[in-house]
Amino acid sequence: MYAFYINSSVCSGCKTCQSACxxxxxxxxxxxxxxxxxxxxxxxxxxxxxxxxVPFAYNLSVSCFNCENPRCMTACPTKAIYENENGxxxxxxxxxxxxxxxxxVCPYGAPQYxxxxxxxxxCNLCEDxxxxxxxxxxxxxxxxxxxxxxTANEMKSKYGxxxxxxxxxxxxxxxxxxxxxxxxxxxxxxxSNAVANFxxxxxDE
Amino acid sequence: MNENFTSLVFFTILCQTATGALIFRGxxxxxxxxxxxxxxxxxxxxxxxxxxLIISLVLAFFHLGKPVHAVNAVNNLSKSWLSxxxxxxxxxxxxxxxxxxxxxxxxxNRMEPVFFVVSLITGISLVYSMIRIYxxxxxxxxxxxxxxxxxxxxxxxxxxTFFLLLNYRxxxxxxxxxxxxxxxxxxxxxxxxxxxxGSFTGSNLCLFILRIILLSGATxxxxxxxxxxxxxxxxxxxxxxxxxxxxxxxxxxxxxxxSFEKSGL
Numbered sequence: 366m367y368a369f370y371i372n373s374s375v376c377s378g379c380k381t382c383q384s385a386c387x388x389x390x391x392x393x394x395x396x397x398x399x400x401x402x403x404x405x406x407x408x409x410x411x412x413x414x415x416x417x418x419v420p421f422a423y424n425l426s427v428s429c430f431n432c433e434n435p436r437c438m439t440a441c442p443t444k445a446i447y448e449n450e451n452g453x454x455x456x457x458x459x460x461x462x463x464x465x466x467x468x469x470v471c472p473y474g475a476p477q478y479x480x481x482x483x484x485x486x487x488c489n490l491c492e493d494x495x496x497x498x499x500x501x502x503x504x505x506x507x508x509x510x511x512x513x514x515x516t517a518n519e520m521k522s523k524y525g526x527x528x529x530x531x532x533x534x535x536x537x538x539x540x541x542x543x544x545x546x547x548x549x550x551x552x553x554x555x556x557s558n559a560v561a562n563f564x565x566x567x568x569d570e
Numbered sequence: 571m572n573e574n575f576t577s578l579v580f581f582t583i584l585c586q587t588a589t590g591a592l593i594f595r596g597x598x599x600x601x602x603x604x605x606x607x608x609x610x611x612x613x614x615x616x617x618x619x620x621x622x623l624i625i626s627l628v629l630a631f632f633h634l635g636k637p638v639h640a641v642n643a644v645n646n647l648s649k650s651w652l653s654x655x656x657x658x659x660x661x662x663x664x665x666x667x668x669x670x671x672x673x674x675x676x677x678x679n680r681m682e683p684v685f686f687v688v689s690l691i692t693g694i695s696l697v698y699s700m701i702r703i704y705x706x707x708x709x710x711x712x713x714x715x716x717x718x719x720x721x722x723x724x725x726x727x728x729x730x731t732f733f734l735l736l737n738y739r740x741x742x743x744x745x746x747x748x749x750x751x752x753x754x755x756x757x758x759x760x761x762x763x764x765x766x767x768g769s770f771t772g773s774n775l776c777l778f779i780l781r782i783i784l785l786s787g788a789t790x791x792x793x794x795x796x797x798x799x800x801x802x803x804x805x806x807x808x809x810x811x812x813x814x815x816x817x818x819x820x821x822x823x824x825x826x827x828x829s830f831e832k833s834g835l
Contacts, residue, residue, distance in 0.1 A: 400835075436708075440652065442642075442656065443639065462640050462642060469832075471708075472833065480635075483635030484635055
C-alpha cells in the first residue's frame with residue numbers, strides 16, 4: 366500500500382502540485398485530481414474582561430489517498446474501480462457507467478466526473494512514474510517540499526501516523542494512505558467556539 | 571452533488587409505488603382468498619404496476635453518463651447495494667411481465683401465491699437496497715433514521731393509494747381499514763418530515779408548505795369517502811387522491827436530495 370505525506374505546516378498554498386498534476390495528466394478545467402484547500406476561520410477568547418480574536422489559516426493539499434478500505438471500490442456497481450497488481454486503485458473506463466455513486470461515498474472527493482467522456486476519473490498516483498521508480502508529479506513539483514510519497518510503512522516510519530486534521534474525516538472510515546503533519550493553527554479549527562470555513566480555490570478555471 | 575438528481579427522485583418514488591402496490595395486492599389476495607378477482611382486473615393492475623416499473627427503469631438511465639455500460643451494473647453483487655438494487659428491480663420486472671403472460675391460463679390461480687411470495691421478497695429487497703444505497707456514512711444528512719422511515723412511508727403510502735385507485739370499483743376500496751391505513755401512512759410521512767428534518771428554510775420551506783397542502787387535500791378526500799359511499803365510486807376523486815399523494819412524496823424526495831450534505835471534502 367502506498368501513502369502520501371502532507372506537511373500542512375509548511376504548505377504555502379501555491380498550488381504548484383495542483384498545476385503539475387493537471388499538466389502531467391492533461392486534466393480539463395473543473396477536474397482537479399489534486400486540490401489545495403484554503404482553511405480559515407477563528408473564534409474569540411475572553412481574558413480579564415477583554416475579547417481577543419483567535420484566527421487560523423492553513424492549507425491542505427489533497428488527492429486520492431489510495432485507501433485501505435476504499436468506499437469507492439466497494440460501492441461501484443460495475444467493478445469499474447479496481448485495485449491493480451501494484452495496489453493502486455484505478456478506474457476501468459470500459460466498465461464505468463458514470464452513475465457518480467463513487468463521488469458520493471468518497472470522503473476525500475477523489476473520484477471526479479468528466480462531462481466530456483461522461484465517466485468518472487481519479488488520481489492514478491502517476492502509476493507510470495512509480496513504475497519508473499519516480500515519485501508522483503505533485504510530490505516532485507512542490508517547492509516547499511511539503512509532500513512526500515512512498516510505501517505506507519516507509520512513510521509511517523519516517524513521519525509517524527497522524528492522518529486527521531479539520532476538515533478531513535475520521536481516518537478509520539476508509540483507512541487512507543496518508544500521513545499528515547498538521548499546521549499549528551489546525552487545533553484552533555476544531556475549538557468549540559471557532560467558526561471554520563474551507564474552500565477549494567479554483568482560480569485556474 | 572450531482573445536479574442531475576431529478577430522474578432519481580422519480581425513479582425512487584415510482585419504484586416504491588409499484589413495490590407497495592404489489593405488496594398490498596398480495597396481502598389483499600391472502601385476506602380475500604375466496605373472493606372472485608377477475609382475470610381482467612388482475613391483468614389491469616399488473617399492467618399498471620409493470621408500466622410503473624418499466625418507466626422507473628427507463629428513468630434510471632437518465633442519470634447515467636454512459637448508459638451503454640449499464641449492462642455492467644450487476645457486476646458487484648457481493649459488495650455494492652447499487653448492484654443489488656438493479657438486480658432486484660430487474661427480477662421484479664421480469665416476474666411481473668412473466669405473470670402477465672401466464673394470467674390468462676387456467677392454472678394462473680394456483681400460481682398467484684408463488685407470484686406473490688417472489689414479488690414480495692424482491693420488492694422488499696428492492697426497497698431495502700435503496701435504503702442502504704442512501705445510508706452513506708459521509709453524508710450525515712442521509713445517514714440517519716429519516717432515510718429508512720421516509721422510504722418505507724413512500725412505499726406504503728404511494729403503493730396503497732395506487733392499489734386502491736386500480737381497484738376502486740372492488741370492495742377493497744370501500745374497505746374502511748384501507749382508508750384508515752392511508753390516513754395513518756399520511757400521518758407517519760408528515761411526522762417523519764417534521765421530526766427528522768428539523769429546519770426548513772428558503773425554497774425548502776416553500777416546498778414543505780406545498781407538501782403539507784397536498785397531504786391535507788388527500789386527507790380531505792379520504793374524509794369524503796368516509797362520509798359518502800357514492801363518492802367512493804368516482805374515479806376522478808381516486809385519481810386526484812393518488813396525484814396529491816404522489817406529488818407530496820415527490821416533493822419530499824426532492825427535499826431529501828436537496829439536503830445532501832457531505833462531511834469531509
